[in-house]
Each structure stands twice: as C-alpha cells, then as structure tokens.
Amino acid sequence: MNKLMLGNAAFARGLYEAGCTFVSSYPGTPSTEVTEEAAKYDEMYAEWAPNEKVAMEAALGASIAGARSFCGMKHVGLNVAADPLYTAGYTGVNAGMVICVADDPGMHSSQNEQDSRHHAIASKVCMVEPSDSQECKEFTKAAFELSEQYDTPVIVRMTTRVAHSQSIVELNDRVDNGLKEYKKDISKFVMMPGNAIRRHPIVEDKLRRLAEFSETSPLNKVEYNDTRIGVITSGICYQYAKEALGDKASYLKLGIVVPMPEKLIKDFAAKVDKLYVIEELDPVIENHCKALGIEVIGKELFGMCGEIFQSGVAEKILGEKKEVVSFDEPVPPRPPAMCAGCPHRGLFYCLSKLGVYVSGDIGCYTLGAAAPLCAMDTTICMGASISALHGYNKVRGKDSEKKSVAVIGDSTFMHSGMTGLVNVAYNASNTVTIILDNSITGMTGHQQNPTTGKNLKGDPAAAVNLEELCRSIGIKSVRVADPYNMAQTEKIIKEELEKDGPSVIISRRPCALLKYVKHNPPLKCDKDKCVGCKQCLKIGCPAISIHNGKMEIDHTLCVGCGICKEMCKLGAIGE
C-alpha cells in the first residue's frame, strides 16, 4: 500500500515496522511529529520526557534491557542530550537504539543553525540522512540493523524540508523482535575510567568497520549521467541537485554521513571532470573530501548560511535564473505574533509598561520581544532565563534586582528551568521569576508535559504542582496572577520586585488555542465613543486594527479576552 506521508510520520512508521517498542522524546520543531505519530501505534510505548537528556537516557536504558528503542529531538535538543550520547558511543547498545535529530537550515523555528553532524562525529556514533519520506522509513529500519550489527546508537539526521514534506511511502508489515536477553557486562556498561579506557579502542575499531561498510552499503548511491559535472551530496540537497541538474550531472548520494567512505568518494571523483559538494550548513562532506586530497567546489560557491534549494544549484552551477514578475510597492512584512487571546499578552504588556529588564526563554512567549511590546532583553536557550538573570543580578546588585524578571513557560521550566531556580534559592539570589503557565507546551503545537496532568497518549498522569515545587526548593514567596487581569498582574509584579529574596510569580491562564477553552463572544468597538487614540494598539493584538481613524476588531480572530477593554479609557470596547 502506498501512502502520502510527512517525513516525520514515515520515520514513525519505520520505528513501527522495525519492531521498536520504546519511544521517549522531548518536542522540538521540526522533530515533534515523529513521536506524536509513533504514539498512535499501540505496539509501541511512547512518552514525553521532561527534556532530551532524560529521553536519551531512558532510550539507552530500554536498549540495554533488550528492546529496540528510540528518542527524538531537534538539533539544539541534542546539545542537552550530548552527555549520555557521548558515553552511549562507548557503551554501545544491547537491542538497537535509534536517535532522531532534526536540524533546521534556514532557522524556520530555531535559535541557531547548528549542524548536528558534528555531534555524530564527536560522539563517535553512526549517522544516516534520508532525503524523502520513503527514505525516512527505510533508513530508520536500516539504522536499527546498523545499531545492532555495529553495537552503537545510530542517529537519523532529519532537516526541516525532509521532516515537514510529504511524499509517497510504500508501507510494509511490522517485524516483532521480542526482548533480547540482558547479560550483565560491567566492562561494557559501567563507564568508569578503567573500563572506558578499554572501550575506546573498541569504539575506534567500530568506526573503522562502519567506514568500511559504507564503501559498499546500498545506503550510499552512485548515479552516472553526464560526467562533466559530479555532485557529492546527501539528504534534501540531493533532491535540489537532481531537480536543477537532472541528467546534466553524475551523483554520489551519501546515505551514511558519519562515518564517510574513502574509496567510494575517490573513485567517483576520478570519473568526473568538475566536482561539487552540495550540502547545507557546515562543510562536513567537503572537508572530508579535502582531507582525502580531492579537489572540490563547495562552500566558496554555496555559503554556510541558510538553505540552498534547486534555484541555488541552478544559479551557482549552471548560471540559470528564472524570469519573475514583481509587485511594485513595498509589501509589509508579516512576522509571527502572539495569537488573539494569548494569555502571554497581558503579562508582557505589564512588563513593557514597567520597563523592566526581561530575561527571556524559548517558547511562544519569545514573541514578547516583538513590536509593539518589545518586552524582552535576552533569549539564549531552553532554561537560560532564570540562570542568566541570576548572573546578571549578582554582578549588578540592588540596582538591577528591583528592575528585572525572568520569564519562562511551564514546559521550559520543567525541561531545564528548575535547576536554575534551585540555584537562585540555594545561592540567595534576589531574583523574580515569572512562570508562564498556559497548561500546555504551546510553540511546538500543544504537547502535554509534567505540569498538565496528562501524558503523551492523553491519559491522566501525575501533575507537578508548581507552587509546591517552588516552595520546596526554598522559594518563600510564590504567588499566582491571572494575565487577563492586567491591573492585578501589574500590582503583583511590583510588590514582588520590592521584596528582598527570591520570588516566583505564576502567570496562569490556558493557551487560547486549547480546544477545551471556552471563549467569550468577539468584542466590538463603539465607533461613536472611539476617538482613534490608538491606546488599544499598544498590546499588539492581531485582531485589532485602525481603519478610517477608528478601531476595528476582526470578529473571526477575536476570542473576547478583554485585554483591549482594559486599555480603553473611553469604554468604547464592549460585547
């Protein structure tokens, strides 16, 4: 049977067909749907872990126990999980272990453009890279085989365009592998120096054997057409190259990207006149070729930043550019904005009004940095808001302590904000932390987390009580505010900033996009009362605009949250 499938869904299908039984992940665009789709198969246990490190350790544990296991994450998530990964490279596996890491060339939904192939090289594990949905499924299955054959975790590298494109996939049946026997093996699984010293040469030998396998593996494909142009590529760039160059070039498509073959590349290079390496982000294949003494053209032509596309290949290699029709006037940009009714809006308006330093974090609320609110000073990585504000306040002292807050979402707080808050309490930081509890992981598309009371499958689960958690780690002042009530929220922030000692404010209101949230009827503007003062525009609500000098509310967007009503001193806004 053939089915049009998202790359991530095909990946999940690969897990299913390969007989994987354990899935643990943390959501992150563009990797999230692999795990969401995996959860739809009853044959696989699937869970959201609080962060990627926990997910990877759980998956390794399941592999040691004898089950084919999986963990998935976005590229920056692999940084969090790097610690177990680098040691898993040494311990190896029992049953196969596959890791999805999704890179985001072009940064559609990320804070950096890092290339995860470096992690695979540094952690001495194998990495494969599919280029369409069919390969997502097949490579995942092959990855389990490689994992067991070479005793190593195997990473399947996705990129946004592979993860979030749909193409046709041929479905196969599932193979049930059962549970492999667990044999106690201290020298293999207890990584203390004496054992690790003996493991390292085994790891190096594993890589050598894998490289040897890659010389003849069907995952690497050579395709000879016109040999005046040769292209070495992998993943989505193969598709771009094929579309732009067709039969005008010959191709070496690498399916195994770590470790790479030598002879295969040398033989291919010898048969073509001019050799290009087409790869997004860093020159990993290019540097490998150059280290082999092969002359290639790569980054000097395509650059390090962003995506390449078929247009980039056609332009840089063939000098061809398509004819275009342009719009003659400037088209205003349309950046993402907080949704109408977003509970974060009220809080960020208060912060913007108070003019405080805001140490930000990763989530929908990062949009608090956008105009007109502009209420954010820093955003670094998951969990950094609290720890970075601690450092900021320690060196600037009283001067900043009364004028600064950290903002962090419920899921991000669970991920890695908690440890920062422990540091705040433990090292007596005079720091105000605001936890934005919208009852869901919002940005990645509504995933459950340890605070929501539901698990990945939607079944009831233990819910972390944020108030009790904060108190138990030593935060004496913990208060709850409703961000739809801006006057109350502002008052609480001011009071907490005045206090000495660490404090936490929980800004609590469910995401307006949650299905169970009941909305009020859309609000209307009384045109007779409106004087066009534009006060209501200061909250940056996408449902509000000014036409012919009067405020207008888009009834298809407005959910009646009432924040704008609080802004209007003339009482022009009502039901």
Next chain:
Amino acid sequence: METKSIMIVGVGGQGSLLASRIIGNVLQSQGFDVKLSEVHGMSQRGGSVVTYVKYGDKVYSPVVQKGEADIIISFEQLEAARYVEFLKKGGHIVTSTQSIDPMPVITGAAVYPEDVIGKLKAKGIDVIAADALTLAEQAGTAKASNVVLMGVVSKKMDFDREVWIKALEECVPAKFLELNKKAFELGEQAAV
C-alpha cells in the same frame, strides 16, 4: 509529464495545511508522484505561511522557488503580492479578497498597499479573486474559506469534480463534510 508547482500562501492559522492535504489527495488519486512541503512551528503564529505542492511523473525538490509556480492560491490579498515573484510566466493566481493587517501595519510602521488585486491584474497576470470569507460564512463557518478556495482552484485544474469531492470526504471529519461540500460548491460558482 513535466513537474507542476502550486503554492498555497496565507496567514498562520487560516487552514492552509488542510488545503494542501485536499490537493495532495486529489493528485495522488490521479496517479502522480506528489510532494507537499509545509511549515510548522513559530511562523504558524500569525506569520506569513507557505505550503508547496508539486506533482508530475517524478518529483525531486519538495519546495517551489521564484518563477516556478503554475498556480498561487492565496488566502489573503497581501500574501498574493508577497509571493508573486514565485509565479511562472503565464501562471494563475487564485486569491481570497480578505485582508488581514500584519503587525507592522497595526503598529503604524508600514502601510497596507491599496488595490492589491487590481495592481496584480495590471501586470497581465490571470487573477481570480473570490470573497472566500463571506462565502464560507454562508456555508456555515468562516473556517471553511480554505475549502471555498479549493472550489475556485478546482476550476483551474483538469480533474473531475468527483475526484475533489472524494478528497473532501477523505480529508474532512464526517461531521463537517456537508458544510465543506457547500463551501466547495460556492467556490466553484465564484470561479465562473
């Protein structure tokens, strides 16, 4: 057959993912190789969103680039203008007449251009504009404006009506099916 390209553009939250799934279903049922490319995550939050649909005997890249689109389906006027450079010479634009001010226009930092559709037509482009929002509300909900536009675009593609209806049946939850069929029909009528 040479690969054909369609772009669906709009504002995050307008339902472009369902539209691409309906078209994808239609194309797959006709035996084409099909690729769809979507954007998830941050830009879905009210930002400008693009979905690519490509079909033919063998499709390689899942994305559409400047000068390549045979059809641009736009859920919002300004987005049609934003992506017009992606249109192939002789390509068609199917657009909703709806306009949604982007944040820089709301804050006064930018101006929403006037008569976008007229200006696109003046370029010699075949533009079909339909008041998809009003038609969708007539069918029962503003949310069905994506399906209204599917009705419009079905008139620009050479597939039987039954194929589209079957795709609707497979892509839309049963309880909203009648409503969406009505929306599709209103779109077809608006295309004439």
